[in-house]
Amino acid sequence: MLKIENLHAEIDGKQILKGLSLAVNAGEIHAIMGPNGAGKSTLGYVLAGKPGYEVTDGTLNFLNFDLRDMAPHARAAAGLFLGFQYPVEIPGVSNLQFLREALNAQRKGRGEPPLSGAEFLKIARAQAAALGLDPEMLKRPVNVGFSGGEKKRAEMVQMGIIDPKFAILDETDSGLDIDALRAVGAGINTIMRKPDRAVLLITHYQRLLDYVRPDFVHVLADGRIVRSGGPELALELEREGYKDIAA
Amino acid sequence: MTALPTKRDETWRYSDLEAVARVWPVATHAHVVPAGETLALPILLDAADDAVTIEDHEIEIGASAQAIVHVAITSGRLGRVFVKVRLAEGAHFELTGAIVGGGSDTHEIVTRVTHAEPNATSAQTVRIVLGGQATGSYLGKVAVARDAQKTDATQSAKAMLLARTATANLKPELEIYADDVKCAHGATVGELDAQALFYLAARGIPPAEAKALLLRAFVGGLFEGTPDETRFDAAIDAALEKML
Numbered sequence A: 001m002l003k004i005e006n007l008h009a010e011i012d013g014k015q016i017l018k019g020l021s022l023a024v025n026a027g028e029i030h031a032i033m034g035p036n037g038a039g040k041s042t043l044g045y046v047l048a049g050k051p052g053y054e055v056t057d058g059t060l061n062f063l064n065f066d067l068r069d070m071a072p073h074a075r076a077a078a079g080l081f082l083g084f085q086y087p088v089e090i091p092g093v094s095n096l097q098f099l100r101e102a103l104n105a106q107r108k109g110r111g112e113p114p115l116s117g118a119e120f121l122k123i124a125r126a127q128a129a130a131l132g133l134d135p136e137m138l139k140r141p142v143n144v145g146f147s148g149g150e151k152k153r154a155e156m157v158q159m160g161i162i163d164p165k166f167a168i169l170d171e172t173d174s175g176l177d178i179d180a181l182r183a184v185g186a187g188i189n190t191i192m193r194k195p196d197r198a199v200l201l202i203t204h205y206q207r208l209l210d211y212v213r214p215d216f217v218h219v220l221a222d223g224r225i226v227r228s229g230g231p232e233l234a235l236e237l238e239r240e241g242y243k244d245i246a247a
Numbered sequence B: 001m002t003a004l005p006t007k008r009d010e011t012w013r014y015s016d017l018e019a020v021a022r023v024w025p026v027a028t029h030a031h032v033v034p035a036g037e038t039l040a041l042p043i044l045l046d047a048a049d050d051a052v053t054i055e056d057h058e059i060e061i062g063a064s065a066q067a068i069v070h071v072a073i074t075s076g077r078l079g080r081v082f083v084k085v086r087l088a089e090g091a092h093f094e095l096t097g098a099i100v101g102g103g104s105d106t107h108e109i110v111t112r113v114t115h116a117e118p119n120a121t122s123a124q125t126v127r128i129v130l131g132g133q134a135t136g137s138y139l140g141k142v143a144v145a146r147d148a149q150k151t152d153a154t155q156s157a158k159a160m161l162l163a164r165t166a167t168a169n170l171k172p173e174l175e176i177y178a179d180d181v182k183c184a185h186g187a188t189v190g191e192l193d194a195q196a197l198f199y200l201a202a203r204g205i206p207p208a209e210a211k212a213l214l215l216r217a218f219v220g221g222l223f224e225g226t227p228d229e230t231r232f233d234a235a236i237d238a239a240l241e242k243m244l
């Protein structure tokens, strides 16, 4: 589904990703761990097409699309979803307005008819309820005044509404309380654990992986994948840290 | 008031005097709001591209009376609204303004507000969106007379530039001769938030729609819940759409 080869990327002329390769097949969940500043969020931004993140070498294939040729909104319409490490606040734009416009823009891109207000509202309410987010919060401006944990829950509500094929979830577990962690874990499984879906889970801790069991765990250090393994690798990292790996 | 204004006059400094000459002289509309009453004055300038429209108003607001002025300037080569206000004791003045300018439009809101007596309040809010080579100005002066204790006057002006070639002039000014007053004024000029644009794009919203969403959030809502909402918002939306 996603095939990254020898990816080199830089920000403001500074090389961050230095020959990263990774393949994710449909039906798989991959966890990416690694030290602070290793380039994990950068990988998410490069995949989503954030302006300023320049790919200088390598290939990025997603469902037989060459992502390098696609604008960010077209990548989203193709089924790519980035759950932000730091969700952005947008004063004056309500969650409902934002998500309805987003969903209908994606549907239009795929040649599907737009959803009516009522149809959309039904989906939005159901997803909010599934993730334990007060549906009233959907009327508020996007992420404005949301607590850290509420922002992360809201990201997952967005994912549920948009229903993507591939999700990159950047530290979706950070800032969540114990119940929220369980709800978000269950949400990820419900929405994304399907034969035609895949997830790249960026995390620092084992605790989310207790709920969302990865098929593969990778260590990203200094801009490359330096080690890959099964779920047991996360446990090993939790015990021993990165010192032997990153060196 | 029949001689053509010059740029030496600070209320005309950023205007398009060639366009002004086409309609000069301009009549002044005088309003007197009797004690305890309310004047609602909606001014929508949305005439065709080449239009030159200058609205000149003088409002005397009586004791405990109020004047609510709504202004939207959304098209025309020159759109100018000048409002001169005098507030008596306990009076209230409110000006809410939106400017959307593209091409080489010049759109300006100029106010001269005098708090002549105690306990009066005034609130001015102006939002400006500019593209192309447009010029948008808010020149607002609030004067508080020596006797006008307990005055509460606010001015908030914000402009959003969609192109580096557009110009915003925001001049909220205060002239205070009383000592017990509350006056706040702020002015900011900015561009669309790149982080927000990327967030919207990452959820599938194309660039033009993302910009429109952010701009509507910026100028929209100004007239929410007022009788002018539908008419004003339609003109603002049309102007934004034309610009993106």
Ligand SMILES: Nc1ncnc2c1ncn2[C@@H]1O[C@H](COP(=O)(O)OP(=O)(O)OP(=O)(O)O)[C@@H](O)[C@H]1O
Residues within 6 Å of the ligand: A011, A012, A014, A016, A034, A035, A036, A037, A038, A039, A040, A041, A042, A043, A085
């Ligand atoms: N605009 C920029 N200019 C220069 N360097 C930058 C810029 N933005 C990010 N970086 C650097 O890129 C590197 C990778 O950052 P990134 O956010 O991808 O790390 P990360 O692996 O997600 O870390 P964390 O675990 O702390 O979230 C960091 O060293 C960071 O300082």
Ligand SMILES: [Mg+2]
Residues within 6 Å of the ligand: A040, A041, A042, A085, A170
């Ligand atoms: Mg990060």
